[in-house]
Amino acid sequence: MAAEHIRIGDVAPRVHYVADGVQAAFTYPFPIFAEGDIEVRLDGLIQMAGYAVTGAGESEGGAVHFYEPPPPGCAVSLRRELPVARNTDFQENGVLRARTLNDELDYQVAALQEVKEGLGTALRLDPSEAGGATTLPLRRARANKLLGFDSAGAVTVFDRDGASLSLPFQGAVPRTVEDKLAERLSARDFGAVGDGAADDGPALQAAMNAAAASGKRLEIGEGTFRTAMPLVLPGAAAGLSMRGAILYAGPGGRAALTLGDGGTARNAAKLYEGLRVLRATVSDWMDENDIGIVLRNLDASFVEVRQVEGFTIGIRTLGDERGFEDTTLMLGRIVNNRIGLDVRAATAAAWNTSVRYYGGHFAIASSLHPDRDRFGVRFSAAPGAYAGHNRHVFHGPGFELQAKDRPILGIPFLCDVSSRAVIASAVRMEGCSPYVAHHSGGAQDHVYEVAWASQGYGVGIDYAPTATRVGSVVRALHQAAGHRESVREVAAAPNLRAAAFRYSNTETGFDRLACLSGSVSGTPSRLPDFALPGLDGYTLVNRGVLLTPGRGLAFLADARNCKEFALAVDADNPRLVVQCFDIGMNLLTAEANGPLVRASGMSMNWSPTARWWQGSADMSDAALTRLQVVRLAEPVFYALIGIAGIGDSYEARAMRLCCDPSQAPAALWGMPDLPFGRRELVADLAWDPPSIAAGGTAQANVPLPGARPGDFAGAAWSASTSGAVFLAQVGATDVVTVTVLNRTAAPLDLNPGTVRARVVKA
Known part of the structure; x- marks a missing residue:
């Protein structure tokens, strides 16, 4: 007779294999209570799917069947992992069934086996030792120290520069801990707190100066780093990585964070990740020097902006006395800025060209400065600066500018320069003005693909009186896109x-x-x-x-x-x-x-x-x-x-x-008040011809504006003309002379009718 409950033998609740690329089923020799009690790992990574478990509830264990055999050399680990919880209770004076009691004891033994197995792989004292000081020193005592053991084998701490480390790989060389920790610079290494209250400005700037001096990348970790001073990360730094945010509480009319050197410097191959810059109080939008992030003279770089909020200009990409080019920007929340992104050249020697932009949520709060114009992206140049920005490509930007039904402009793209080949695809417009772009300069060859406009209005380009070029294209995919892809002649x-x-x-x-x-x-x-x-x-x-x-x-x-x-x-x-x-x-x-x-x-x-x-x-x-x-x-x-x-x-x-095929305007010609463009002219005249003798003729002059001597002329009569021949010629300007010839041997009397004259110009 089969056993009524699982029997827990002295078997370790873990087994390991090395896959050969063919075997798909791997046995486990220990019992489990349910299929979810077994943990499956491949090369140390826990697998949540891709296999089936058999043998749950069997004392001898079972097998894990992979749908696809693990690759050759892959480490396969099977381990029992039971939840530590009791889900049953024995009732007083109730029936205590042996099977129920055995199941509870089996579960406890299995859980104890797991504890024993875990302790076996833990760092612990040898059983032969009588004990020792294994408690960690207090936090302030171990801060910025190395953990080790003293001459008695007790836990202690050492200075970092007094020890060396080496990686457990062939070819690794020992390095001091100080050297190892200096691979990356952290703002907290210089005293930054990140609690949103302390002024971390001096510490942040010191960290940025150190990154430039060492040519390393700076990390600003989690937290909110408040600063009362503008910050500059020089171009000599390799980059910047942020997981927290900079909260700018400094003077207005300044850039909160400037990345890269100005002048003629070339800041190439930079990596700026996770940038978040917030203004402590929202700008009044009056000073265009009030900027969240300035990126200067970047070339072949990568920039990820997660959030910029509350400035007159959120982000400015600046070609100073050199260009800004061939760079990729990943854009996140660009919120409550009058101009979200300003693409700008500062001098005649600068340029801003060939840049790719991905995403970007350009949004304005409904109650913020309701009487002031706002724009998502602006192309601009300082007076006298190079204004030929070209080949900027935007993928999937979204704009919520809160301008609909207000006497203000809320337009995604503002082009104040002679930009060319600006292409924006899959644009989203929510609550904007009925224009995807406003052109005030010589912009041309722009293509704006509007994937969605919330109100379904017709979206166009607004040309200012100063605009000197047109010809850019709006592809309104939200309104009969298939129809708009054609051209109407x-x-x-x-x-x-x-x-x-x-x-x-x-x-x-x-x-x-x-x-x-x-x-x-x-x-x-x-x-x-x-x-x-x-x-x-x-x-x-x-x-x-x-x-x-x-x-x-x-x-x-x-x-x-x-x-x-x-x-x-x-x-x-x-x-x-x-x-x-x-x-x-x-x-x-x-x-x-x-x-x-x-x-x-x-x-x-x-x-x-x-x-x-x-x-x-x-x-x-x-x-x-x-x-x-x-x-x-x-x-x-x-x-x-x-x-x-x-x-x-x-x-x-x-x-x-x-x-545009959505329009069907008329082309006008050949009308009574517009008599040009026609080589064939026709006119009618009511006429009661006199009686015409045999072999005789009668004539009528039909006014026909545009008729000229030499035109081919013809005539016709509205009634029966048996025995009569109608001939026509242009005898004088604007007049066709119609002659009726009686070919019969008797007088001919035609009833009144209409004579029609026609001329064709050769």
């Missing part, structure tokens, strides 16, 4: 040579395009005065048209709702021109309305003579400006967007006008 002239037609004996017109003149005579003031159906001075060549100085071609775009267009041109060094009109089609001039047009790759200048805005340079492949984005100001309701000859003649072959 507004109008196209894919072949200018084929689009050209003879408007008159001396003038040339173009399908869907307005002809422009740089010197319209008289006192023109409205759109029809400038959008001409035909002009002389165009020379047609085999593949296009030669635009001479003073001649241009343009699409007319309805800009009432859409303000941004892209013009693509195939031409030899063309020049961009834009003419603007209000809702009544009245010309808008720069003198009365300020800057009305901006372009992506060049400045736009007002020409009083031509009465249009023209690019400051030719569009050329070398300058990467062949594709131009045009941004129109709010007063502009209609715009002629095209190219013109300014200084030299050049050949133009094709033009296309596009816009």
Whole structure:
């Protein structure tokens, strides 16, 4: 008959194996009460899964079955580990069953075996010794000392510099303890307390000076280190590691923590980890010298910022008299700062380029300075400093700027410089202004991918009056991302040579395009005065048209709702021109309305003579400006967007006008009040022809604006015309003469009807 309870033999509750890479089951010879009573280790690491246990409740033990055999040479340790607890109780005057009592005694014996096994591996006196002083000295006596034994074998302490240590590995050499402990510098080595109350500033600065003098990395451990003075870690230090926080309670208008040297120094391959800098009282946001962390002249370095809070500027990356470049920043909580991150150049010799940023939670408390603008990331430069920041890449930043429904700006990116190739992906916007960026300088080729905007509003770029470039892109993934990935064509002239037609004996017109003149005579003031159906001075060549100085071609775009267009041109060094009109089609001039047009790759200048805005340079492949984005100001309701000859003649072959696919603006041409861009013209005239004798004719003159002698002409009659032939020709400007020939041998009397004249320009 099977035993009713586990029998606890004199077997050690631990067994060890060395795996061969094939064996998957390993036996344990000691009993366990439940599967969870066994501890499994591989190479010393406790395993929580990846195996099954059999044999629980058996006196002879069982086995551990790994789902995958441990690798060859792996140390496999199986050990019984029982919870020290009693879960049963015997009732007074109750039945005391032998099995229950045996189970309790078995459990106690098993637990005692574990205690015995543990004591066997502990540091202890030999049983032959009668005892001794094994109590540790008091804390203040053993602080900064080495633990050892005196001549009597009793526990004592020694000075650190009087002993040496060596690692238990082949090739290790003995070193003094002082040398070993000096491998790393700790702020507490210099007296820093970290209790949030004592002024640790002098101790922290002494530690930072020591790190620079020794070229070592400084550690600031757990705790809150209050300082009443700004701190500087020179560039000679290898780096800084923080597990606690610096609480700045010093004077305003200063940087709480500066890392790296300024001037022309190059601070390369630095490692700054776990940075946390908090301001004791939140800044009033008025002084931009009030900064949490300044990082100077870093190159090929790694920076992890866990938290910066309460400053006018949270973090500033600064190219001083040298650059800041090729560095990675891991960003955490950037909270309650007017500007979270300031990317800046200080001098004309500096630069700030090619930097990667990961994460970053830029947030503002709802009650903090509710009347002041705030920004997440700013690109800036000191007066006269280098302003061409480029290739900054942001991954997944989040912005909670508390600006929605307030008369302030709360915008993630502020670009005050001529930055290029700034790319931000997976941006989160919560309670921000309806703009992902504000551009006040010559920023271009920025790409902002907005993954989430809490209110679902349309997200764009806000251009200040001082902005000189446009053409950056917002990819609003939170609103019909698939639709926005395409481009909408507004109008196209894919072949200018084929689009050209003879408007008159001396003038040339173009399908869907307005002809422009740089010197319209008289006192023109409205759109029809400038959008001409035909002009002389165009020379047609085999593949296009030669635009001479003073001649241009343009699409007319309805800009009432859409303000941004892209013009693509195939031409030899063309020049961009834009003419603007209000809702009544009245010309808008720069003198009365300020800057009305901006372009992506060049400045736009007002020409009083031509009465249009023209690019400051030719569009050329070398300058990467062949594709131009045009941004129109709010007063502009209609715009002629095209190219013109300014200084030299050049050949133009094709033009296309596009816009954001979320917009569908009209391209206008060939209308009664805008008669340009059409080579086919039609007009009707009510007519009651007289009786026509046999073989005789009758004529009617049909007014047709735009008709010119030499145009192909045709005519038709609205009623039955049996026996009559209608002929047409342009006998005079704007008039088509229609002739009716009676081919019968009898008089012909047509009923009243409508004569339709049609001309086609070759």
